[in-house]
Amino acid sequence: MDLHKLRSFMKKVNERLETELSQAIVKLHAPQKIKDAMAYSLQAGGKRIRPTLLLATLHAFGKEMKYGIKTACALEMVHTYSLIHDDLPAMDNDDLRRGKPTNHKVFGEAYSILAGDGLLTYSFQMIAQDSTLTSEQKVKIIELLAIAAGPEGMVGGQVADMLGEKQELSIEELEYIHRNKTGKLLTFSAVAGAIIAGASSEQIDLLEKYAENIGLAFQIRDDILDIEGKEEIIGKPVGSDEGNVKSTYPSLLTLDGAKERLHYHTNLAKDMLRDLNLDTKLLEELAELIVVRNH
Template identity: 55%
Template sequence: MTVTLSDFRKTKEIMIQEQLALLIQQLEIPMSLKESMHYSLQAGGKRIRPLLLLAVLEGLEKEHDDAYRVAAAIEMIHTYSLVHDDLPSMDDDDLRRGMPTNHKVFGEAVAILAGDALLTYSFGIIARLEHVSSVDKIRLIDLMSLSAGAEGMVGGQVLDIEGEEKQLELAELEQVHRLKTGALLTFSILAGAILGEATPEQMVAYSKFGRHIGIAFQIQDDILDVTGTSEELGKTAGKDESSEKSTYPSLLTLSGAQEKLDHHAAEAMAALREIGGNQERLEQLTQLIVNRKN
């Protein structure tokens, strides 16, 4: 592979950013709402979910005219969840991606509505794709609703809130992570597989990869909340401990959490081998996820 991960990320992130800006710009909506949506979408971030989708297509040696629109829709869902997570009624955070949180800039009411708008717009984007069959649009919308809704991210957030100030069992904590973080990550991977016409066997392996990489992502988040600074993370460090939340480090110690992280990373790599072909880009992204510092 001649393109380095750094160049891959740089090129793709620019195109994702441009797609997001275009999709928001074309909306005929109140300016305050548009500015609030645009603010959080353009605040940066790792763009891991869109990058995973695009890496799946690369591994399948496929290109797709609607890939960036689907990637943008997924990033909108992720961004909406962050806007809502930061609200006083949830995590009550003042800092996100090194910038004031949305509700600190636009007020709570507009922040809530901007999150609502990003979520609903994402489904409209998928419904209006021009180069995807009706059958695959339904598959994408169905999987997206499962991953983002009560059976996925929203359900995981509820479990996360209910888990504050109480000691969770390890299996309960893994369930929180699988739903809150892993579900949308897995959808990003499966969306790429659908666009890339993966076989049923490959879809199973991609799902397994997504499950393990999603948990690994959140374990590293737990570790960084202990070891990182607010400046490094771009958000308030130490929130888990101050909220008395169960985390992998609190249940297993830092070294035990690292062992769990290594286990899920290894399982993710094993799933990639089941897919076959050249999965070097997804291997690189796996290493990026488990070794990141923010």
């Protein structure tokens, strides 16, 4: 699979996203310092997998990007807030993110915490003020984003990850961490796109299962890259998981076992798409991209 259609689509998504995110920060009535700190991490690049997944889901239903772009921006804000806070000295204490100094290295811890807080809360404002959504869609999407990002999702996964440090976890415990810390926002991406597109409950269920599997595949690939990746490409030191005595898929399953599990979840994700009877080419290629990505 050459991923040509997906790469072209991602280029359009990134261009539109950069414009929308930049405009969203500029129009804030807030001190320039906090706007600069928020913009610094938002504009640091990255894969933009979550907004791409949301908008590719819309595309599968034949819907235009404009209906999901505000929610896609909100989603990227939530993801970026989590990265800013993860990098803080009290958490992972990282100096680099996407090949650049982390937010707190540039703006200091206090402003970084506030930048993360600002992005998280602004995300819900973005959705609430989106004129392309119905009131019912706004309420449902805000509810699902809060669940995905909160103690029953990303925050809970992060806590479980911290509690599991320097311990050998079971594969079930590791999956719980990644289903929540990484997977819930990816699942939200597909489900939100489906809600905006007016999907049936059966279609939403299939897309939810698809996204759950690519979420696990995404994390397994991350663990593999921590062993096989190149620092100048992934933008952070390799081997950090082993150095931190952290349970990973390769440490629990061996590197070959992790690669087998990666393909298992990717294939399961693609199986879910076959029953949708939609144009799922972009979603199929997105699953493939997770397998071959090098950062």
